[in-house]
Amino acid sequence: DQQVKQNSPSLSVQEGRISILNCDYTNSMFDYFLWYKKYPAEGPTFLISISSIKDKNEDGRFTVFLNKSAKHLSLHIVPSQPGDSAVYFCAAMGGNTGKLIFGQGTTLQVKP
Amino acid sequence: ETGVTQTPRHLVMGMTNKKSLKCEQHLGHNAMYWYKQSAKKPLELMFVYNFKEQTENNSVPSRFSPECPNSSHLFLHLHTLQPEDSALYLCASSLRLAAYTEQFFGPGTRLTVL
Numbered sequence: 693d694q695q696v697k698q699n700s701p702s703l704s705v706q707e708g709r710i711s712i713l714n715c716d717y718t719n720s721m722f723d724y725f726l727w728y729k730k731y732p733a734e735g736p737t738f739l740i741s742i743s744s745i746k747d748k749n750e751d752g753r754f755t756v757f758l759n760k761s762a763k764h765l766s767l768h769i770v771p772s773q774p775g776d777s778a779v780y781f782c783a784a785m786g787g788n789t790g791k792l793i794f795g796q797g798t799t800l801q802v803k804p
Numbered sequence: 805e806t807g808v809t810q811t812p813r814h815l816v817m818g819m820t821n822k823k824s825l826k827c828e829q830h831l832g833h834n835a836m837y838w839y840k841q842s843a844k845k846p847l848e849l850m851f852v853y854n855f856k857e858q859t860e861n862n863s864v865p866s867r868f869s870p871e872c873p874n875s876s877h878l879f880l881h882l883h884t885l886q887p888e889d890s891a892l893y894l895c896a897s898s899l900r901l902a903a904y905t906e907q908f909f910g911p912g913t914r915l916t917v918l
């Protein structure tokens with residue numbers, strides 16, 4: 693039973709446009725959510741996070757939105773750049789166990 | 805070296821071999837983790853260490869044996885593995901084992917079991 697789901701395996705957008713990556717979760721105990729980016733042959737790189745007391749967190753071109761009632765979060769990248777092409781993982785954590793639960797990932801391709 | 809390093813980057817082993825994966829973090833962190841990523845599956849947590857003490861074993865088979873001699877080093881000892889154990893093994897670290905703390909990953913070891 694997957695507690696964190698990224699239902700879109702892939703997404704393709706034009707350079708300069710907005711990329712929206714979605715993530716759903718089922719466990720209401722999750723209170724911290726993270727997005728990681730992964731290039732081939734590299735480990736995941738931390739991108740941005742949000743705690744459950746917020747509904748939005750912004751860092752440069754990246755914004756994460758959290759809708760707790762819908763158990764849904766999204767990552768917005770604007771404007772998208774070709775260097776953003778990578779696999780994006782959503783992850784969730786509850787409490788202080790260090791247990792990060794990951795989604796399957798969404799492959800983003802930004803076309804020049 | 806900076807960040808989290810892992811060696812080797814690639815490993816091919818037979819089912820009767822014994823090998824070890826090594827992870828080292830240069831971030832001054834106190835918590836370290838092993839994850840497994842199989843093809844078409846999400847990253848899956850295997851073990852958690854906090855100040856060298858194991859705090860989590862996510863029902864991992866005993867053919868995987870972790871070791872954490874200090875807060876900077878983490879090993880994963882492998883023996884009598886199965887072909888289905890072929891995967892990307894990722895090490896991560898975090899400043900502390902606490903809520904609202906991001907984990908930093910190494911590049912991973914690509915393991916193939918023949």
